[in-house]
Amino acid sequence: MRKDSSTNTLNRNKIHVNCGMAYTLDLIGGRWKPTILWALLDGKLRYSELKKSIPDVSERILVLQLRELEKDGLIKRLVYAEVPPRVEYELTNDGESMKHMLQIISDWGDLHRPKKAN
Numbered sequence: 001m002r003k004d005s006s007t008n009t010l011n012r013n014k015i016h017v018n019c020g021m022a023y024t025l026d027l028i029g030g031r032w033k034p035t036i037l038w039a040l041l042d043g044k045l046r047y048s049e050l051k052k053s054i055p056d057v058s059e060r061i062l063v064l065q066l067r068e069l070e071k072d073g074l075i076k077r078l079v080y081a082e083v084p085p086r087v088e089y090e091l092t093n094d095g096e097s098m099k100h101m102l103q104i105i106s107d108w109g110d111l112h113r114p115k116k117a118n
Contacts, residue, residue: 024101027072032057032065034102037091040075041099044090074098 003009016023028034032054039045039053051062066089069075074095080086091098 027074028098030065032061033069034105036062036065036069037074037095037098038102038106040089040091040095041102044078044088047087047089050089069095 012026016026028037035054035057036050039050045053050066051057051059054062057065066075066077070077073092075089076092078088078090080088
């Protein structure tokens, strides 16, 4: 956690105020956040289903990324008072509103990804 008065934090906040793209990339940046959002576009998923859909992510990182997405208001965590406990994740309205953007980013990546040599 950075200090609120650090130069890095002040610069980041200034960029967020002046650049929507920088703010957006900060919210969805990282290796796993776009993949998590993409997986949730089809609807609610239990934690175990989400983990299965992203097999290469570690449990620690998945939990961390889910917490950050929840804190940023892009997903919501639903906890059911059952035995055993059941937890589901789903997109918020803000998360849903990213669908078109995520599809465009995915299409661009598919088009420009380096081709594998045979």
